[in-house]
Amino acid sequence: MNGAGVLQIMGLVLLLLGGLGIAWQMTGDAPPVVWLGAIGPIIMGIALLLIGRSLRREK
Numbered sequence: 001m002n003g004a005g006v007l008q009i010m011g012l013v014l015l016l017l018g019g020l021g022i023a024w025q026m027t028g029d030a031p032p033v034v035w036l037g038a039i040g041p042i043i044m045g046i047a048l049l050l051i052g053r054s055l056r057r058e059k
Helices: 004-026 034-058
Strands: none
Touching: 004 034
């Protein structure tokens, strides 16, 4: 497995964590600051997926 694959897996994990945070917020049991903690990993996950895709294209 090369670096592009690792970056894409890390991006998917971050998207999953962010999605879990938003799902928790939607249930109504979470404090309002969960939005801030969920949006960051989602943005970082998208960025890692894009970087991984561009690295895979370079090969």
